[in-house]
Amino acid sequence: MKTYLDCIPCFFKQALFAxxxxxxxxxxxxxxxxxxSGLVPDIPxxxxxxxxxxxxxxxxxxxxxxSDPFRTHKDKSIERALQLYDSLKSAVTASEDPLRTAVHIxxxxxxxxxxxxxxxxxxNEMKDVLKKKPAxxxxxxxxxxxETGGTVLxxxxxxxxxxFDRILIETLRKxxxxxVREIPIxxxxxxxxxxxxGIDKVARIISSGCDAPGTILKRCSREFLEHYRxxxxxxxxxxxxxxxxxxxxxPIFFLLKVKCRIAAHxxxxxxxxxxxxxxxxxxxx
Amino acid sequence: MKTYLDCIPCFFKQALFAxxxxxxxxxxxxxxxxxxSGLVPDIPxxxxxxxxxxxxxxxxxxxxxxSDPFRTHKDKSIERALQLYDSLKSAVTASEDPLRTAVHIxxxxxxxxxxxxxxxxxxNEMKDVLKKKPAxxxxxxxxxxxETGGTVLxxxxxxxxxxFDRILIETLRKxxxxxVREIPIxxxxxxxxxxxxGIDKVARIISSGCDAPGTILKRCSREFLEHYRxxxxxxxxxxxxxxxxxxxxxPIFFLLKVKCRIAAHxxxxxxxxxxxxxxxxxxxx
Numbered sequence: 001m002k003t004y005l006d007c008i009p010c011f012f013k014q015a016l017f018a019x020x021x022x023x024x025x026x027x028x029x030x031x032x033x034x035x036x037s038g039l040v041p042d043i044p045x046x047x048x049x050x051x052x053x054x055x056x057x058x059x060x061x062x063x064x065x066x067s068d069p070f071r072t073h074k075d076k077s078i079e080r081a082l083q084l085y086d087s088l089k090s091a092v093t094a095s096e097d098p099l100r101t102a103v104h105i106x107x108x109x110x111x112x113x114x115x116x117x118x119x120x121x122x123x124n125e126m127k128d129v130l131k132k133k134p135a136x137x138x139x140x141x142x143x144x145x146x147e148t149g150g151t152v153l154x155x156x157x158x159x160x161x162x163x164f165d166r167i168l169i170e171t172l173r174k175x176x177x178x179x180v181r182e183i184p185i186x187x188x189x190x191x192x193x194x195x196x197x198g199i200d201k202v203a204r205i206i207s208s209g210c211d212a213p214g215t216i217l218k219r220c221s222r223e224f225l226e227h228y229r230x231x232x233x234x235x236x237x238x239x240x241x242x243x244x245x246x247x248x249x250x251p252i253f254f255l256l257k258v259k260c261r262i263a264a265h266x267x268x269x270x271x272x273x274x275x276x277x278x279x280x281x282x283x284x285x
Numbered sequence: 286m287k288t289y290l291d292c293i294p295c296f297f298k299q300a301l302f303a304x305x306x307x308x309x310x311x312x313x314x315x316x317x318x319x320x321x322s323g324l325v326p327d328i329p330x331x332x333x334x335x336x337x338x339x340x341x342x343x344x345x346x347x348x349x350x351x352s353d354p355f356r357t358h359k360d361k362s363i364e365r366a367l368q369l370y371d372s373l374k375s376a377v378t379a380s381e382d383p384l385r386t387a388v389h390i391x392x393x394x395x396x397x398x399x400x401x402x403x404x405x406x407x408x409n410e411m412k413d414v415l416k417k418k419p420a421x422x423x424x425x426x427x428x429x430x431x432e433t434g435g436t437v438l439x440x441x442x443x444x445x446x447x448x449f450d451r452i453l454i455e456t457l458r459k460x461x462x463x464x465v466r467e468i469p470i471x472x473x474x475x476x477x478x479x480x481x482x483g484i485d486k487v488a489r490i491i492s493s494g495c496d497a498p499g500t501i502l503k504r505c506s507r508e509f510l511e512h513y514r515x516x517x518x519x520x521x522x523x524x525x526x527x528x529x530x531x532x533x534x535x536p537i538f539f540l541l542k543v544k545c546r547i548a549a550h551x552x553x554x555x556x557x558x559x560x561x562x563x564x565x566x567x568x569x570x
Contacts, residue, residue, distance in 0.1 A: 005301055005314055005315060005318060006301065008301070009294050009295075010294075012293055012297055013294040016290055016291065016294060026290065029290055030330070033290060033293050034325055034326045037325035037326065038322070040319055040322035041322065045315070
């Protein structure tokens with residue numbers, strides 16, 4: 001997915017939000033916005049937004065000196081998600097179609113985000129999720145793929161959401177590799193967050209090697225790319241991974257909540273809707 | 286009101302929206318955003334946002350060559366408002382307190398805006414307005430001032446809203462001067478829009494001399510300033526006029542719909558609420 005001009009105001013909104021999470025010094029925050037302004041003329045519009053987000057969040061890191069401004073938010077998200085774990089597990093167990101329920105839970109977990117959509121209500125979102133049908137719903141294809149496939153590569157997105165991913169991994173019962181970001185960016189899950197969420201008990205966790213809020217293959221590690229090439233099933237969580245992998249031809253299942261108008265247009269689904277998309281079945285605009 | 290860092294992403298959002306109204310050439314629109322980026326390091330944060338908006342909309346004008354990108358929108362807004370004129374006049378006539386009703390109508394007309402808040406529903410807004418009490422409601426003070434005062438200076442805001450202002454002017458029955466922007470900026474009313482709305486039948490229309498989407502006194506004409514100094518009552522419509530006159534000590538009645546979180550914080554009223562504020566009675570934060 002390319003970068004749209006609409007992404008530019010959003011980069012500023014995100015820079016401001018992240019800089020404020022990092023510091024209360026208004027001069028420093030203004031410096032961040034000045035730095036982001038300097039980036040605008042050179043934004044590669046042909047690249048996906050996470051390519052530019054690397055520089056935007058890099059500016060926050062460099063100018064404020066805070067490498068993980070959402071550390072506290074991430075810990076709270078994980079804690080809150082862990083509190084919901086038991087009841088969500090029960091819902092899966094009690095379900096007529098446990099896989100379907102686990103998939104819904106994993107998609108709904110994608111509501112946790114401090115990037116494009118900065119406000120969310122985890123509890124209410126979870127209450128609605130079991131009854132809400134995804135706007136794009138390639139579940140049958142997903143079910144067949146995971147039934148026949150032996151290995152799964154799971155591309156994580158946000159910290160906290162990781163706990164809901166764990167429920168899906170536990171339901172799948174496959175040989176799963178869970179990939180996280182190389183360094184903290186926005187509230188995206190790193191190795192530390194995945195371990196805190198208990199993913200290490202159900203999957204092998206690796207870094208993608210990528211420092212963007214997405215999966216930019218040319219920036220990924222050799223180890224990650226090996227898994228990406230060979231995994232029977234790739235499950236990609238969140239909009240950042242979609243933005244960076246939407247042109248890929250290998251089979252990928254995109255599970256996400258649509259966070260902005262641009263992604264909504266790209267997918268042909270409404271903003272805020274839940275998506276389970278098999279990239280072989282539907283072609284993005 | 287000073288410029289907050291939150292205004293910076295909003296300037297980009299507004300620049301994009303206005304540039305798109307002016308042209309479909311994505312390269313030109315990107316040029317506008319590049320130009321606005323160049324302004325960021327020098328934004329005078331101690332000045333009100335309309336001071337910077339002059340440069341933002343100036344960039345749209347200079348780069349696209351379109352001096353009035355919202356011309357069609359403005360004409361449609363005026364046309365729609367004129368269609369509502371008779372029924373709103375009847376509501377005033379039938380009201381137990383015609384002045385109160387006319388004030389509500391004038392405030393609700395402020396929903397018409399293509400700046401900070403780009404989406405609005407004029408018909409629904411009008412349906413609600415007669416029953417909705419303003420969040421800040423200095424009506425009694427307003428009523429007393431207009432009953433005793435002989436002359437009114439009315440600071441207009443958006444084209445279309447002008448028709449609702451006309452209803453208030455007709456209800457006041459005072460010697461009224463109606464001030465408009467010097468040149469087209471966003472969808473703010475100019476001389477042409479005021480005349481199309483029939484204001485010329487009920488007031489003397491003058492230009493403020495100011496080319497910003499607000500009333501920056503140091504940029505206003507001598508003629509305007511004479512009226513500003515001597516008018517018994519000043520009625521100021523909209524957020525732009527509030528932003529530029531909020532520190533003034535002369536009595537002003539601010540009538541507006543609160544368009545963003547920053548103005549909401551400043552006023553101590555919720556975003557989206559209606560306001561009738563006597564600046565002598567309540568001090569902004």
